[in-house]
Amino acid sequence: MTQTIESKNFIALWEPYDDVWISTNGVYVSAALRNPFVNSSRLLGRLPLTKATQQLLFPFLFELLFKPTRVVSQGVEKILRTKHKQLTCLHIRIGRNPSNPHDPVKPTRINMTRKMLDFLYDNPCLAWTEDTLIFVSSDSDQAVKEVLPYFPNSSITVPGPIIHIDHVNKKQARKHDREKNCAGLIKVLTDFYVLGECQATLLSYSGFSIWANQRRTNPNDKLFMYDDRL
Incomplete structure (x- = not known):
């Protein structure tokens, strides 16, 4: 081909x-x-x-x-209207975890959240400057809960159920109610659009966030990757 x-x-x-x-x-x-x-x-x-x-x-x-639906646009605008001069985005792709039990196992990412936080501590210009807002997106609810307390007044995430839209088969989808699936899809799309609006980005290796990052005006500016394959 x-x-x-x-x-x-x-x-x-x-x-x-x-x-x-x-x-x-x-x-x-x-x-x-x-x-x-x-x-x-x-x-x-x-x-x-x-x-x-x-x-x-x-x-x-x-x-x-592609144009986002109104509910997705409203979710993105809510975050962008939050007071900030720099939006620093984290995408933490853990793999199989309680939030996504059907995901592939990624054992080298067990401590990734902690290592990303350590990276932010070592690079204060990305997280600790005045008017910096931390946006967190993850396939793990636990990872989000671990990050937000470190920035109690300057962090935000998109609420809603965590689903992996690529790995949910029809049989599994029938077991969940339609409302939850729709809310999860809205969250995924909102995350994708927000990740394209960041001034600084710290990503785990994931096609989802790599493509989202391509929407940034300068996709290679202040782009940092956690690559567990190295």
């Missing part, structure tokens, strides 16, 4: 079909931008694709194609 998208006229190849199903994690975007049949075009008649990158295209296309 990568070879087709990178070097062949896949638009002509797929034109006879009404639907073409592709499941991708982003690799095909870079391949398509190298395709000689595609990169001579202009996006929306303006941006030459020869000058495009995945980092440039993602926030542009995301904002063009």
Whole structure:
């Protein structure tokens, strides 16, 4: 598939079909931008694709194609209206825990919350300056409860049930009431949008927060990663 998208006229190849199903994690975007049949075009008649990158295209296309619902927008605005000059965001992806018992086990992340707090202590400009607001997003309710007391007057999170929308199968979903599932989805989407508004970001390695971070105006500015794979 990568070879087709990178070097062949896949638009002509797929034109006879009404639907073409592709499941991708982003690799095909870079391949398509190298395709000689595609990169001579202009996006929306303006941006030459020869000058495009995945980092440039993602926030542009995301904002063009997706609009948050009113309830998600209200949740984001509530946090952004909270008094602050710097929004420092933490995304703590623990893996299997009481909040998400069906998640994959990530044993190297057991002490990650504590290590992230230690990092903030060692870098006070990220957390301890006047008018800094700490936003916490996590797949673990315990991780959130561990962080908030350290910043009792300057931290915030999105309330609601924690669900992992990628790992909930239909059988499991039927066991939960619809109201809880909807509230969990609203929380996930609100978290995603807020993570794209931060001035400083401390992330665990997670596709969710990495893509959310790409929405930032300067995604590599004050970006710090906790990588348990090293």
